[in-house]
Amino acid sequence: MTPDQEEVEDPTPPDVRVDLVEEDPRPVVAPVAPDAVREVESKLRVHALFRLPDLTEALGVERVAPQSVRDLLAVYHDTDDLALFRWGVTLRRREGGEDAGWHMKLPVEGASEGVRDELRVPLSAGVVGEVPAQLREVVTAFIRGAELTPVVTLRTARRPYLLYDPDGVAFAELVDDTVSVLDGDEVISKFREIEVEALVPDADLSGPVDLLLAAGATPSTTSKAASALGPATRRPPDVPKAATVSPLDPAGDAVRAHLRKHVRAFLEQDVRVRRDLPDAVHQMRVAARKLRSGLKVFSPMVEPGWSEVLREELKWAAGELGVARDTEVLLERLDAHADDLGDREAMLIRSVMDPQLRHRLAGAREHALTAMRSDRHLRLLDMLVDAAVNPRLVELAEQPCVEVLPPLVAKAWRRLARDVKLLDLEGPAESWHEARIAAKRARYAADAVKPVFGQPAADLGGALSLVTEVLGEHQDACVAQDVIREIAALPDVDGETGFALGLLHEYEFEEELHNRLEFRKVWPGVRSVYRATELR
Numbered sequence: 001m002t003p004d005q006e007e008v009e010d011p012t013p014p015d016v017r018v019d020l021v022e023e024d025p026r027p028v029v030a031p032v033a034p035d036a037v038r039e040v041e042s043k044l045r046v047h048a049l050f051r052l053p054d055l056t057e058a059l060g061v062e063r064v065a066p067q068s069v070r071d072l073l074a075v076y077h078d079t080d081d082l083a084l085f086r087w088g089v090t091l092r093r094r095e096g097g098e099d100a101g102w103h104m105k106l107p108v109e110g111a112s113e114g115v116r117d118e119l120r121v122p123l124s125a126g127v128v129g130e131v132p133a134q135l136r137e138v139v140t141a142f143i144r145g146a147e148l149t150p151v152v153t154l155r156t157a158r159r160p161y162l163l164y165d166p167d168g169v170a171f172a173e174l175v176d177d178t179v180s181v182l183d184g185d186e187v188i189s190k191f192r193e194i195e196v197e198a199l200v201p202d203a204d205l206s207g208p209v210d211l212l213l214a215a216g217a218t219p220s221t222t223s224k225a226a227s228a229l230g231p232a233t234r235r236p237p238d239v240p241k242a243a244t245v246s247p248l249d250p251a252g253d254a255v256r257a258h259l260r261k262h263v264r265a266f267l268e269q270d271v272r273v274r275r276d277l278p279d280a281v282h283q284m285r286v287a288a289r290k291l292r293s294g295l296k297v298f299s300p301m302v303e304p305g306w307s308e309v310l311r312e313e314l315k316w317a318a319g320e321l322g323v324a325r326d327t328e329v330l331l332e333r334l335d336a337h338a339d340d341l342g343d344r345e346a347m348l349i350r351s352v353m354d355p356q357l358r359h360r361l362a363g364a365r366e367h368a369l370t371a372m373r374s375d376r377h378l379r380l381l382d383m384l385v386d387a388a389v390n391p392r393l394v395e396l397a398e399q400p401c402v403e404v405l406p407p408l409v410a411k412a413w414r415r416l417a418r419d420v421k422l423l424d425l426e427g428p429a430e431s432w433h434e435a436r437i438a439a440k441r442a443r444y445a446a447d448a449v450k451p452v453f454g455q456p457a458a459d460l461g462g463a464l465s466l467v468t469e470v471l472g473e474h475q476d477a478c479v480a481q482d483v484i485r486e487i488a489a490l491p492d493v494d495g496e497t498g499f500a501l502g503l504l505h506e507y508e509f510e511e512e513l514h515n516r517l518e519f520r521k522v523w524p525g526v527r528s529v530y531r532a533t534e535l536r
Contacts, residue, residue, distance in 0.1 A: 034119040034134050036275070039105070041197035042114050042209045044217035048192055052176065053215045059207030060165055067160040072096040074154045075128050076225040079146040085233035087142045090223050091135065093128055097158070102126065104135045105223075106271070113221040119275075137373070141270035142237070144381050152228050153182040163196075163208060171203040172196055181228040191227060193220070239264050239388045245452050251404035252397030255301055256388070258294045258448050262287045263388040267381070273321075273372065281325045281368065288318040291384070293444035297408050303392035310387060313380045320371035324364035330483060331357040333476060337507050341500070348500040353487055401452045409460075409535040412438075412445040416467075420523060425516055429478045432516065436471035443468055449535065456533040463529040466522050474515035480508040 055064045074094040078084045084091055088107045094100055104119040125132035131148045159176040174196050181189045194217060196205050213219070226233040241264070242257035269284035292314045295307045334353055338346040371377055396404060416438040422431055443464035450457040487493070488501040 034102075034104070034121045034132075034138075037118045037120065038108070039116045039118050039197065040114060040203070040205075041116075041195050042205050043220040043222075044194045044196075044209070044212050045220045046192050046194055046212075046217045048190075050192065050216060052194075053211055055161065055163060055174065055208055055211065058163075058211040060171075060204055061163050061207055062166045062168075063164040065162040065164065065170075067162060070097045070158040070160065072154075072156040072158055074156065074225075075150050076152050076154070077129075077131055077148045078151045079143055079148060081146075082151065082229065082233055082235075083142050083146065083238065084139060084148075085226055085229070086235055086237040087139075089139060089142065090225055091131065091139075091148065092225065093123065093126070095123065102132055102135060104138065106138075109268070109272070138271060138274050140274065140372070140378070141267040141381055144385070145378060152225050154224055154228060155180045155182055155187075156224070162199075169200065171200050172198055172205055172208065174208060177224070179224050179228075189228070193224060193227075238385055239267065242451070245401065247402040247452055248400050249452075250398050251298075251301055251401045252391070252393040254401050254405060254449065254452050255294075255298045255391055255393065255397060257451055258298070259291065259391055260388045261451075262290045262294065263384045266291065266384060270372065270381070273368070276365075281321050281328075281365075285318050285321045285325055288314045288321075289440070290444055290447065292318070293441055294448045296441065297412060297445040297448050300408070301393055301397040301404065303394060306392040310383055313376075313383060317371070317377065317380055321368050324361065324368050326479075327357055327361045327364050329476065330480060331361065334480060334484070334504065337480075337511075338500075338504055341503050341507065345500040345503060348497040349504055352490060352493055352497055352501075353484075356487060356490075357483075401449075405449045405452060406535045409442075409445045409449060409457075412442040413530055416442045417527075423516075423519075425520075429474075429512070432471060432474055433478075436468065436475055439464060439467040439471055446535070453535060456535055459529055460533050460535060463526040467519070467526055470515050470519045470522055474512055474519070477508045477512040477515060481505055481512070484508065 055061055072094055073096055074092045076090065076092045078091065090105045091103070093102050099120065101123050102121045102125055105116045106119070108115045108117055119135060119138065121132045121134060125134075129150055136143075136148060157178045157180075161174045161176075162170045163172040163174060165171045174194065177193045177195065179191050179193060180187045194212060196208050196212075198205060222233075239260055242260040243253070245253045245257050266284060266287040269280050269287055272280035273284050292311050295302065295311050295314075299307060331354070334357075335346075335350065338349040338353070341349075416435070419431070419435040419438045423435055424431070443461055446457050446461035446464060450461060484501055484505045488498050488505075493501070
């Protein structure tokens with residue numbers, strides 16, 4: 001194997017290209033997932049003598065219906081160092097009320113503070129101190145083997161009110177909570193909180209919230225348990241957010257910022273993959289690639305042995321995730337292109353193709369989850385957290401970014417330019433695949449220095465993304481042709497279906513050629529962008 005081949009960031013998984021027709025004798029076991037509810041609410045703090053205003057005066061509220069008072073007892077669980085709270089997660093076992101049970105609340109990617117996903121399992125899933133396995137697994141990346149134990153107990157006297165709009169729809173629930181913090185049976189402190197929670201999609205909570213604010217309430221984003229536990233819950237998580245780095249700062253700061261940004265992404269997407277959320281596998285794999293590429297780009301500034309071990313483990317993780325992601329992309333692609341051939345052809349193609357790839361997809365997801373439950377993955381999570389906090393830097397990392405980083409980007413560019421010169425419109429797919437790998441490395445190099453150099457790096461990264469997109473489509477077309485040939489060779493494929501698969505193969509062949517021509521159009525502009533930047 002050549003050094004260039006060792007650096008392949010996105011190898012085509014062999015499971016997609018060979019052994020497609022073999023049945024996997026192992027059963028595919030779907031994980032038992034907790035129920036998930038999207039929670040949209042506004043929290044407000046009020047003093048003990050606060051009087052609720054007439055809620056019918058709020059915009060959009062036609063009628064208010066008081067409900068019976070509820071007594072709730074919640075025991076919150078976390079690690080000794082409150083890792084969940086510091087990542088924005090709360091975990092409780094609550095008795096009383098209509099939704100008694102174990103509840104885990106998680107931030108929603110890209111949403112405001114008041115939007116959370118709540119995962120629920122029944123009370124019977126575990127007594128206090130015994131967190132249900134299906135909830136513990138979700139936050140593996142945040143706790144990494146640490147024990148989850150009770151950290152605070154709250155008793156809440158809840159006075160709920162249903163808020164109806166002019167159409168008679170109960171669009172929100174307002175709850176007036178008096179919260180007691182317990183130490184055993186002793187009340188050690190009390191506070192009062194009001195929550196307004198949406199009961200229907202796209203409910204407008206601004207009317208009642210504005211009325212409460214006008215009456216003296218103050219907005220809050222702190223959970224009841226976090227209020228009880230105090231400032232320790234507001235400390236940064238074990239991987240803090242990346243700091244801003246300027247061109248005159250030490251280059252090691254850029255390494256640290258890059259690692260922190262993408263380690264955080266890797267951990268957060270680990271949680272989303274375990275929840276089987278859309279695009280999570282892809283985003284976790286992207287984080288692994290960017291970490292690997294960053295370590296490669298920054299290799300002159302880090303200890304080589306340390307970096308090589310971490311890169312190898314990230315390569316393993318991306319590979320374990322790759323089969324699921326690549327099979328998913330392939331299935332979507334071939335279904336869409338089959339539709340372009342006509343209804344009859346699409347029906348014939350899907351009748352043999354979809355069962356094969358869907359079986360492969362189900363097995364691939366379980367394979368990925370098995371890998372993520374392994375000791376090797378747990379060790380990788382620990383290694384990544386350590387890398388983000390304490391990267392192993394060498395003396396060169398003390399030099400300013402402006403002196404150290406541009407030559408590293410230039411090196412990645414020269415590799416790409418060299419590979420592009422070897423491309424032939426009628427040449428083998430392998431040379432185009434190697435150019436794609438070089439383009440991705442150059443793009444990741446530009447992305448890695450973007451926080452330091454701003455627009456010039458962003459312009460270069462954007463231009464290179466055009467190259468990686470075209471060459472990525474080229475690679476997908478090549479893989480698709482191999483898979484179509486394998487499916488066509490199945491013994492139960494009749495002549496008419498085989499002919500339809502032949503048409504689909506021709507379609508993908510034409511796509512491959514189209515992408516080669518498209519690359520020729522794109523490349524001169526990308527080269528001009530690079531020449532116009534200062535990163536060389």
